[in-house]
Amino acid sequence: MILDFGGVLTTRMKLNGEAFERAEGLRPGSYFHALEAHPDGVAVYEALEVGQATQEDWNRVIGSLLGIDPTDLMRRALANLRPEPQIVAAAQRARAAGIKVAMLSNSFGIEPYNPYEDKGMWGDFFDAVILSELEGVRKPSPLIYQRALDVLELTGPECVFVDDHLRNLPPAVALGIRTVHHTNDPVATATLLDSLLPDTNPA
Template structure:
């Protein structure tokens, strides 16, 4: 971390525990037996990309999903299934962010969508009494609000330019290799966080 002044964190798998299988299982429980195929199909049709870049609304997303779930399934059930992947915010990770912020400028850069943003802030409030992840960062960047997503290099450049950051003084932490490779292209230092390691392992001396 010598010479580093700024840290950009990914969210899912880095700060927030996630489990994609739980969303698959939740849709199967609703009667969508081929969700793995459907998810691949939606990736190909850019449904999820469009949701994560804010190019379609929550209502549009739900309308599309209703075509693939049994009759009688409600919007709320679809939303709950879609959010089942979002688990918890381990307390030590949040405490670590508070400690790091005393020495570094901290930023959050997440590929997410309006549905998940509302839900994970709800999880944070209900579990920790904190209304928003914004409490831990100098600024948060969510793909659906920026209109760009990783691994496109533009979204990294937005973070750097808007905050007057030098790439050489900034480290980016993510659990997804394409996102790490894209960050390197714009000159960021990177840490590819692979399980079972967590950010506590990276910053162990500062962890509580």
């Protein structure tokens, strides 16, 4: 079982971003514009994800675009992100059943602020953690999915991959991995994952 972090193992990224805008007194939509539309914001985020920029680079660029203090900005930006209880519980049930569970995430950076550790998803929580920052490649590149399989020592048909972005699913499908598009219903996704457990562990 291979799970995305933001928006799958956690609550929705959009809700977190909106809460961040309110907390910082920003105009609605300005944070998302800085991340997804402004060339400087897009570039530094893409560079951060593959380890070509530091989290502090991201803090500085995004803080400048938003006109706010960049100090520890990633921590503040993710302050309202919470573990998604239903998905976390499904992952724990899978591991208890002997299924290998991995997190595959386009990285937010891990220094100076490690959001995965902060949200309780680090160390022994997974059998494997595959972060784009450490791999030098990010979703939806097919390479990062293959690396997840290699680390888990599994084949594609033995795995299921869950992501909240449709664009990240086709490369997994190409490797024979079953995919689940997680939307806004964690109960439905958790139920589906539970139903797949016998198939991913035939023994």
